[in-house]
Amino acid sequence: MSTNHLIDGEASITPIAIAAMAQTTDPRLRQVMASFVQHMHAFIRDVHLTEAEFERAVRFLVDIGQATNDCHNEVILAADVLGISTLVALRNNPEQEGQTAAALLGPFWRANSPVCRNGDDIARCDLPGPTMLVSGQVRDIDGKPVAGAKVDVWQASPVGMYENQDEHQPEMNLRGQFTTDAEGRYHFRTVRPAGYPVPTHGPTGVLLRAQNRHCMRPAHVHFMVSHEGFKTLITQVFADDAEHLHSDVVFGVTKRLVGRFEPHQPAPGSNEPHYTLQYDFVLERGVCCFPEPPIK
Structure with missing residues (x-):
């Protein structure tokens, strides 16, 4: 179709817009943008989008960009509460060969967290609440331990x-990077995290309130497990007794990511109970790469 074809009505705009992109040299960009235009135009027709609604949608996109800064990523947050982040994670990280389920990165990961030794405590100040011991093993899909894997952890207080x-x-x-030993094992101390509201x-x-939705996430610990020659695993492990486990505002909970936060009686001479979490990770072969940090 000629690029100077005149639009003769509402029905003609979609094929003309797609044709205008036909000379895009990157084939993947050409495919993605043509599909995006096709689906967005179909959406506008399907809901009979008004001019006022379009202006409001544009304002929302502008606002989430302006609300994003070095310490807060509103764009990621919006993608999370719409289920987009989880859908991308699940489609790109299948579990057919027994690899650990992926979960969304979330808006709080920071690069270059402190390097720790196995057994270290990532709670670097006095915090209320019970302590928790976390341990596990990193293996490949054949069951062999992965020594020297980096286990990057972060959590809420x-x-x-x-x-x-x-x-x-x-x-x-409450952040740290651990390295698995010769048997692929890691372990560290922390405090039990609580569930929390997203910002x-x-x-x-504003959108959540308009939809009459709660803003809560169930208690969890974030993990990013990596090793050269393996696909980087980004995931979360959720407390099995957590409130909102079945109604996570960002749709992040999958069955295999529910871990046993096992309670234990106080040790002799202590009034404080503690918890243990044992969770193993299975990596698949692939390219080791890392995401762009949502915050500095």
Whole structure:
């Protein structure tokens, strides 16, 4: 179709717009954008989008961009609460060969967290709540241990806040990078995390309130497991007794990612109960690469 073809009505705009992109040299970009235009135009026709609604949608996109900064990523948050992030993670990380299920990265991962030794405590200040011992093994899909794998962990505090949200926590609190031993094992100390509300001060919060949805996530620990020659695993492990386990606002909980946060009686001389979490990870062969950090 000629690029100077005149539009003679509403029905003609879609094929003309797609034809205008036909000379895109990147074949994947050409495919993705043609499909995007096709589906967005179909969506507009399907819902009979009004001009006022279009202006409101544009304002929402502008607002989530303006609400994003070095310490908060509203764009990722919006993708999370719409189920987009989880859908991308599940489609790109199948589990047919027994590999561990992936989960969304979320808006709180930071690169270059402290390098720790196995057994270290990632709680770098006094925090209320019970301690938790976390351990497990990293294996490949054939069951062989993966020695030297990096296990990057991060979590919310027992009051449901990440360190970048809480002025009372020190820099990089409840974050750390561990390396598996010769048997592929890792272990560390922490405190039991609490569930928490996603940030609602921005346009995503406005959307959630308009939809009469709660803003809560169930208690969980984030993991990013990597080793050269293996696909980087980004996932989360959820407390089996967590509130909102079946109604995570970002749709992040899958059955295989529910871990046993096992309670134990206080040790002699202590009044504090503690928990253990044992969780193994299975990596698939592939390219080891890392995402862009949502925050600095």
